[in-house]
Amino acid sequence: MKRIFSTAMCTFLCIFMAPLLCKSKRPKVGDLAPNFTLKNENENKIALKDFHGKNLVAIMFYPSANSHFCRKQIGSVVEGYDKLKEKNIVVIGISYNTPEINQEFVEKNNVAFSLLYDVNKEVTKAYGTYSWWFGWILPSRKTFLIDQNGIIVKVIRKVDVNKHAQQIIDGFNFK
Numbered sequence: 001m002k003r004i005f006s007t008a009m010c011t012f013l014c015i016f017m018a019p020l021l022c023k024s025k026r027p028k029v030g031d032l033a034p035n036f037t038l039k040n041e042n043e044n045k046i047a048l049k050d051f052h053g054k055n056l057v058a059i060m061f062y063p064s065a066n067s068h069f070c071r072k073q074i075g076s077v078v079e080g081y082d083k084l085k086e087k088n089i090v091v092i093g094i095s096y097n098t099p100e101i102n103q104e105f106v107e108k109n110n111v112a113f114s115l116l117y118d119v120n121k122e123v124t125k126a127y128g129t130y131s132w133w134f135g136w137i138l139p140s141r142k143t144f145l146i147d148q149n150g151i152i153v154k155v156i157r158k159v160d161v162n163k164h165a166q167q168i169i170d171g172f173n174f175k
């Protein structure tokens with residue numbers, strides 16, 4: 001009986017309490033965006049601070065490049081990429097994918113922006129773009145829009161995978 005109670009208690013803690021105990025402060029509009037340095041599909045380091053003073057940045061968190069909805073989301077951004085570039089918006093995709101998966105996806109889908117990999121989940125945690133499922137950290141689909149000073153100006157929580165490029169442009173208040 002003690003063993004069953006002990007197992008049930010451990011399960012409860014892992015499933016329900018871990019998210020509360022490990023929850024990081026989620027950045028919000030008006031906050032300085034957490035800086036990061038991650039590698040892209042070509043193993044080149046990309047740092048958020050490299051864009052300060054130069055570009056608007058859309059950091060697009062997505063679960064997995066090869067899933068149906070991620071292909072649609074990234075495809076939407078690829079289709080609208082010229083419009084984003086005209087408006088000086090740099091797009092950075094972040095997922096848990098390996099560089100090999102990202103490289104294959106970039107080549108297969110003509111992706112013109114960097115897909116970074118966050119296998120240690122540090123950036124995902126810093127931005128609070130994850131959910132918990134039975135003790136596992138799963139990536140969430142969110143996009144953070146960051147101005148040239150590194151300030152978060154909008155968080156797109158309900159990503160329209162079919163019109164995401166336009167969501168990004170609208171989020172920066174371009175018409």
